Amino acid sequence: MLVMGIESSCDETACAIVSEKKELLSSIVWSQYDEHRRFGGVVPEIAARAHLEQVDIIIKEAMKQANVDFKDLSAIAVAGGPGLIGGVMVGVVTAKAIALAHNLPFVAINHLEGHALMSRFTNDIEFPYLLMLTSGGHCQILIVEAPGKYEKLGGTIDDSAGEAFDKVAKMLNVGYPGGPNIERCAFYGNPKRFCLPTPMKGRAGCDFSFSGLKTAVRHQIEELEKNAPLSEQDKADMSASFQKTVVEVISDRLKNAISIFKDKYPNAKHLVVSGGVAANTSLRDALLSLATKNNMEFAAPPLKLCTDNGVMIAWAGVERFRLGKTSCLDFKAKPRWPLDNMDE
Ligand code: KG4
Numbered sequence: 001m002l003v004m005g006i007e008s009s010c011d012e013t014a015c016a017i018v019s020e021k022k023e024l025l026s027s028i029v030w031s032q033y034d035e036h037r038r039f040g041g042v043v044p045e046i047a048a049r050a051h052l053e054q055v056d057i058i059i060k061e062a063m064k065q066a067n068v069d070f071k072d073l074s075a076i077a078v079a080g081g082p083g084l085i086g087g088v089m090v091g092v093v094t095a096k097a098i099a100l101a102h103n104l105p106f107v108a109i110n111h112l113e114g115h116a117l118m119s120r121f122t123n124d125i126e127f128p129y130l131l132m133l134t135s136g137g138h139c140q141i142l143i144v145e146a147p148g149k150y151e152k153l154g155g156t157i158d159d160s161a162g163e164a165f166d167k168v169a170k171m172l173n174v175g176y177p178g179g180p181n182i183e184r185c186a187f188y189g190n191p192k193r194f195c196l197p198t199p200m201k202g203r204a205g206c207d208f209s210f211s212g213l214k215t216a217v218r219h220q221i222e223e224l225e226k227n228a229p230l231s232e233q234d235k236a237d238m239s240a241s242f243q244k245t246v247v248e249v250i251s252d253r254l255k256n257a258i259s260i261f262k263d264k265y266p267n268a269k270h271l272v273v274s275g276g277v278a279a280n281t282s283l284r285d286a287l288l289s290l291a292t293k294n295n296m297e298f299a300a301p302p303l304k305l306c307t308d309n310g311v312m313i314a315w316a317g318v319e320r321f322r323l324g325k326t327s328c329l330d331f332k333a334k335p336r337w338p339l340d341n342m343d344e
Pocket residue numbers: 010134135136137138161162163165166177178179180183275276277278279280281306307308
């Protein structure tokens with residue numbers, strides 16, 4: 001069984017072809033960094049137009065690299081939301097046209113489900129598992145029970161961790177995309193120089209809040225700038241202090257989640273992290289040690305498959321298609337699409 005996955009919900013136009021046996025035949029990701037860099041963030045209208053210009057080229061390239069024709073495919077999957085609606089529509093309309101023209105089953109994938117199931121493609125992970133889903137648009141802890149079956153233990157009450165990385169990067173003027181640049185700067189910085197608040201830490205439950213942390217960073221930057229423009233060392237120290245704080249908060253919230261998860265599923269063993277922020281090495285290291293302390297196994301996709309890609313959509317397509325969970329061609333692109341109760 002071969003499934004094609006198309007992704008266009010944010011600032012990556014991507015297409016991949018995977019098999020049910022977890023073979024990766026091709027994966028093309030075209031990032032729109034150059035289009036958005038001068039604005040310091042993603043501009044939805046520019047993103048939609050760029051997806052439209054690229055999507056056919058990316059699909060052709062993915063098919064060429066995989067050496068397959070449409071007739072070799074078993075189904076076509078596409079990210080149907082949540083995301084920037086213009087971009088999602090480009091992917092959905094393209095996938096529908098291919099499905100209709102080549103008489104292929106059409107599978108609309110929740111982008112978050114793509115991230116949530118990604119580790120099952122790269123690692124041997126059985127349901128149920130505990131998932132920290134941390135990307136630019138989302139920050140939530142879920143129990144993954146099956147495709148389409150998620151229990152949300154907590155989420156953010158304001159910003160996501162990825163958003164905080166991006167906004168702090170903008171304040172420090174270290175460039176877009178924020179996460180990888182903050183991580184690079186943090187490498188040379190002193191994580192103890194700035195004392196930052198750790199919102200929600202120590203509280204019951206599994207919710208997050210990052211907006212106060214972001215504001216605290218802004219105030220400290222403003223204080224520094226009263227004396228002199230930020231030096232490279234200031235930027236590195238702030239990046240390291242901020243990154244350490246985010247990792248501390250996520251680990252704290254996950255501690256509570258692990259205890260809820262273990263009460264419900266005493267024999268389940270995996271703690272999985274996915275989404276763009278899962279590419280952060282400090283976070284991966286901290287979660288590996290948290291899992292080990294709690295007799296759990298840690299898993300995360302390889303760095304390249306943490307941020308948006310077509311493989312996650314194609315693989316979620318395999319998982320759904322083999323359960324007979326295909327979609328109708330009247331499916332509408334969704335700007336919002338929560339994971340819990342998603343099939344209802
Ligand atoms: O999953 P993703 O590609 O897109 C969404 O679904 O939102 O995640 C993008 C987010 C951005 O906020 C980006 O700054 C963050 O993931 N990110 C990172 C790293 N790489 C990407 N954050 C921290 N450290 C990284 N290495």
